[in-house]
Amino acid sequence: MATEKRNKEEEEVKTDDGSPKIKPRPIVQLGIFLVAHSPVFSVVFSAAGVLALLILPLLAKNTYISENALMPGSARSMLSNRDVSDGSKLVKDIKNYRLNHEGQGVEVQKLVGKYMSEMVAEVYYQKFHPEGNQFHPLHFFSGPDSYTLLDNVSCASYGVNVAGIIRAPRGDGKESIVLVTPYDFINGGDYEALSLGITSTLFSLLARVTWLSKDIIWLVADSRYGDYRPVAAWLSEYHSPSFKVSDLLKCGERNTADNFRRAGTVAAALVLKVDGRSERFEDTLSIYAEASNGQMPNLDLINVVNYLAVHRQGFYVKVEKVVSLLSSSWLKIIGEIFEAVGKLAHTLNPDWNFGIPVADYLEGSATLASSLYSQALGIPTGPHGAFRDNQVDAITLKVSPRFPPDSKTRQHDFFLRGARLLEGTIRSVNNLLEKFHQSFFLYLLTSPSKFISVGVYMIAFALLVAPLPMVAASLYIEGCKALTKSTDNPTENLKSWKWLDAAKQVFALHLFGFIVTLLPYFICQVPGQHSPSNRSIMWGTTSSSLLLITFAAIPGCSPFTSRHHGTHWAVLKSVTISAAFIGLCLMSIINFATAEIGALLLVPTCLMAQPIKPALRSRRIKSMLGAFCSMVLLTIGFPVMFFAISKGLFGEGLVGLSLGGEFWTWLESLWAWKSATYLYIGMVHLPCWLLCLCILFHPS
């Protein structure tokens, strides 16, 4: 891309010099043509990018089981009523126990452990510390191994996981499948206990089947301190135990270190949760798949669960969606247009069947938006995220039964179907002779049975960022011309170095962005308890003072310097756009969804940014409108502002004065989860936004 651009420039320069016109070659001609008409093309491309994003639900394909070895649903379920009664008995026992002994979680754990060992499983208990992840800038991209062992552990709060292993009778023990049921042993509700019932039903079956080739681990995660932490602690003990003595072991009566057992490489994991009552007539199954930084499990895992749930067990399967989009009128209008176009196309050629009904379109868009949002946020949507950090494919299944938790008759049927679903999935994964590799890893879901693969969804992004290099080239040429005119000094007329001043400014602001990104770590180190709002104010003031220092220290950086010092705004904008382009492209490799949403914000802002002063001076409606647009875009583009708007959009209520605090909390969650989005905001979005601001107030 860069060489092509240079070619274009050289070609252009040659004609400037008045040398005889040579008919350039077609590719160069096309380049010149694009650069010359960059405003038109940038509008066309950006619009096409947005349009491509909007028609993604139309382009979604039906999922299919790609790996033949999985064979979901081909074997008859072996679950019997005896297994179900085992599960029901466990749930009943837990309930009774909890009624009689309030707040004694340890005893419930023992009860679960007893049930497991009665099923000939190897049982052990694992203590873990509920301490969450600490932000450390240097550990940002390091793996899960970086959990630092705390030296002084208090015995006041620790969780205990219960895990049982069933060894495959004839297996070689090289691989295992993990089943996780998060359960709060102290405050867990009746619905949560049902997940233990389902898994216990299944476990009772698995203990006596002969077809297992992989060991099965059932982990009852102590979700007193959140769902994620116990699973992450267990996985970290599983994969990177510390052989050194830990203070935690001295807590409580049971010594747990020696008992920890393993069962080979984890092939796949399923997290099962039961919560709340289903709003629909059927039992509802929600699938959560997004792990940290937009990583997804192999699509085949979702396919198997979806296939079995829909076609065998009759669950209503759904994935998360943005509910507020379902009732938005503008999306409905777009959907209607697409439907009409689809119908028209169908009348022209009966084979053109890309039109879908408005309702489907709305559903698809809402799901797609949620899928994009969850991936972009980079925060795992459930405990399965901990597995993905260890390169294990995992999903969370959240089941909502349609009956109240105390209905005995329905419970039997519910256990049977839930356990059959898990049995089928485990049987499929058990069949696999290799790792999950056949299906997609990069995809967006528009419904549980529809997906958009990477080849399709990246068109939208490519179209969005395509105008950036064109506009950069055209602006550079323009700026160079303007500079050559304004200065007569031949030394300053060195063509190739005109971007240097602008680049300095861009670099300075990116450096500033980097420092701002690291600041929260130091603010967290400030002694004393501070509310999130205070911390955000601290952050805001330090950042703005730093910004002022940057402007003061580096001449030509500030938009307030005199005209002679500053660079031409067109060159500055050209370099800014190049920086934004590089940043977005890099981000699209790390986390595509972040880059897509970032491009939606940043591309129009960068393209529209132009000095406001000449526009005001000229008093022409067109330029005034342009200035107004760029100001609006800049306002929206400010991260805090966008956060507020998106909060409003997701129907979480408009935020008031505590905006700073909430923003801080949000960012804190981002860095705690090691989300690359945080780096993107600090190191790409913020500097580019500031640069656009500089251009807006440029004194030309």
Added chain:
Amino acid sequence: MASLVRSWIPLLILQSFLVAVAFGSKEAEQFSEALLLKPLPDRKVLAHFHFENRAPPSNSHGRHHHLFPKAISQLVQKFRVKEMELSFTQGRWNHEHWGGFDPLSSMNAKPVGVELWAVFDVPQSQVDTSWKNLTHALSGLFCASINFLESSTSYAAPTWGFGTNSDKLRYGSLPREAVCTENLTPWLKLLPCRDKDGISALMNRPSVYRGFYHSQRLHLSTVESGQEGLGSGIVLEQTLTVVLQPETTSVETNMQPSWSLSSLFGRKVVGSCVLAKSSNVYLQLEGRLGHESKNVDTEIEAHKLWKNADFDLSLKPDRVLRESSGLLFIFDIDKSSDSEPFDLGLNWKLPSKWSCQQAPLQASRFLMGSGNERGAIAILLKATESQEKLPGRELTDGRCTIKANIFQIFPWYIKVYYHTLQIFVDQQQKTDSEVLKKINVSPSTDKVSSGMLEMMLELPCEVKSAAISIEYDKGFLHIDEYPPDANQGFDIPSALISFPSHHASLDFQEELSKSPLLSSFKEKSLVRSYTEVLLVPLTTPDFSMPYNVITITCTIFALYFGSLLNVLRRRIGEEERFLKSQAGKKTGGVKQLLLRLTAKIRGRPIEAPSSESPAAESSFLSTKLIFKIILIAGAAAAWQYFSTDK
């Protein structure tokens, strides 16, 4: 002359017969069969088939064997095998419930897949060649891919860590080998009665392979006669160990299941193999110490031993032996016949619980780390409950210690950093000198040889747990070393943990008959246990990548060379001159013709072409282009519409 010959021949025949008889009476080939049954604490039953075939030393090579399999004797003679063991195993031995400190488990608990070791009686330089030839011969003999052990990357030469001290020992294992009935059939062919008669008739394939553990073993050793001119004798020991789950109807979970031979195997014994010198069935019951103190000489007491409140046997044992931890019932199956088949049954009446003797330390091995780059192998040794009771503690410098040997082969793609070896005893990190008594490391060479680690640890007796970790990097395989399809990963063979100061043996109080099974149990055998096989996921390249690489490289080459040639070939001065000369004339033929035509119509002279701005020209071009595109698109759409609308 003819009559002389005719008179000599019978004499010769008679003489040779007499010689044969004489040898036979001195030491004939012997075959014996035995079956040991043992209920296990976790409601399973262990069946251990034991066949022993002895060939006495002889001096002739082309000797005819009466009983001994010729294939094996040829193998021994050809490759000068001194001792060899080959095992095929499926399933994992459960050290916790099935025992780890008895001769049965220390000899028959084998790693998953195929394990082969052999000691040769050849000069040092020929050992590797003999090994390679042996693997190929065995591969053909047992229908297994033992020939993969031929490659120098898959076997090792342990010096002392394996338990047998010899520099002519080679050891290799194939953890991925699937064990199947096709391996059992050639193994059975070595038996004189095959599976047609005798104890081996019990080996009903579906019931044998339905078991939780299945290990067939072939052990042969040569016995030096010590006499000049006489060859060496061979002892061939064939064992099959299966752990079966008797089918039960009772729902009570703590009750041991009752079983009989016919319910376990679906067959009955209808008589011994007529070629066998002895054929016995043994039933070993552990944890029956309560009867030991009583005098069992009387008939009633003896009767009580096998028919009591706890359990009863369906047949009367011929003898009852007591040993330190239990009882051994001996049955002779010679008496059984078609009409009265031997069908031993054990019927439990009361719930009964006992535990097996375990090795001093229980070993488990696992991989640390995740991802495709680095990792570590950890071996965890945990003290078992029976540790204190065991003999074999040693006092060195006034300290009570347990010795443990660790023998581990690393395939070359696991690049082990031996300096990262860390040893933790009771969660305290120890320096090497504190616990490591001996260590022998032979690093691997990429694609040439595998690495090997032998360690002797000296742990204090009161040790609760010990951990050893060693880090590694994952290597890259060559493209044709990958399996053709997507794979689950690569295996690290089992590590062998042995306790050189602990020996397992059954200690019978009475003097025994010369049963080979019991005498092998009576011998002291090294306590050893194998760890799990580990699975290392290696980076698997995308094999469609070469195609992509080729296309991309070709594109880049085309672009690069195209533009380079363009630059080299082009003469800008010439071109400019040419253009200038062309500027005078008109270029396009049709265009010129049109111009002339219009000029003629209008009656005006031909105009000099007006210079247009490049942008306008290009936009003019583009409108033409867009028009063309629309035209083509329209034509295509129309064609599509009419062609499909039938």
